Amino acid sequence: MENRVILFQEIQSSGRTKNKWFNGIIALIFGVVLLFNHFSAKEMPVFSGFLWGGFVVFIFLQILASSSFQLITQIRDDGIYVRFPPYQTQFAKFAWEDIEEIHVRKFNPAKEYGFGVRLSPNGRGYTIPGDTGIYIILKNQSSVMISTAMPEEVMEVLKKLGRIK
Numbered sequence: 001m002e003n004r005v006i007l008f009q010e011i012q013s014s015g016r017t018k019n020k021w022f023n024g025i026i027a028l029i030f031g032v033v034l035l036f037n038h039f040s041a042k043e044m045p046v047f048s049g050f051l052w053g054g055f056v057v058f059i060f061l062q063i064l065a066s067s068s069f070q071l072i073t074q075i076r077d078d079g080i081y082v083r084f085p086p087y088q089t090q091f092a093k094f095a096w097e098d099i100e101e102i103h104v105r106k107f108n109p110a111k112e113y114g115f116g117v118r119l120s121p122n123g124r125g126y127t128i129p130g131d132t133g134i135y136i137i138l139k140n141q142s143s144v145m146i147s148t149a150m151p152e153e154v155m156e157v158l159k160k161l162g163r164i165k
Contacts, residue, residue: 008075008157010150012128069116071128073146075157080136082126082146084117092126094136094144101137102163104151113145 072091074081079095080102109115113125123143127133132151136144148154158164 004076004078006074006076007161008073008153010071010073010148010154012071012073012130012147012149013069069128071126071147073126073134073148075154075161080134080146084126087117094138096163098138098140099136099163100139100141102158103135104148104155104158104164105133105135106131107133107135107145109147 070085072083072085074091079093079099081091081093083091107113108131109125109127109129112122113120113127115127115129118125118127123145125145127145127147130147130149132148134146134148134154136146138144155164
């Protein structure tokens with residue numbers, strides 16, 4: 001595969017570590033209740049089992065939620081490339097010759113596309129938390145939304161390329 005010139009690159013993180021303190025406090029409370037229950041309530045093994053089960057599920061969800069996903073967007077001289085590791089091992093390419101229109105606009109990811117790599121009634125979405133994206137209408141009339149935290153920079157590059165006015 002031939003390497004193309006990268007004119008713009010953005011690497012966005014899901015930012016799911018914002019609730020780290022809150023989740024740590026919840027885990028601490030779970031642990032204290034488990035210890036208290038273990039030493040004081042020998043006659044309640046079913047309740048203790050529910051607590052241990054809840055604790056294990058909470059820890060699993062905490063690990064899942066704290067893992068950081070990335071959305072990599074590149075504007076190259078031959079099109080727009082997007083990748084959402086670890087779900088995608090290669091970039092998806094949207095070639096300039098396949099694009100009919102392109103806009104940078106606000107959107108509601110929860111209502112329009114969901115989060116992550118999604119196929120919705122509105123089109124394909126590569127989104128993480130945020131409300132601004134690169135909206136692409138392809139010549140086959142399908143559409144793609146790619147989240148961006150750098151809309152001004154994207155607009156500048158697209159203007160320089162003559163892709164938007």
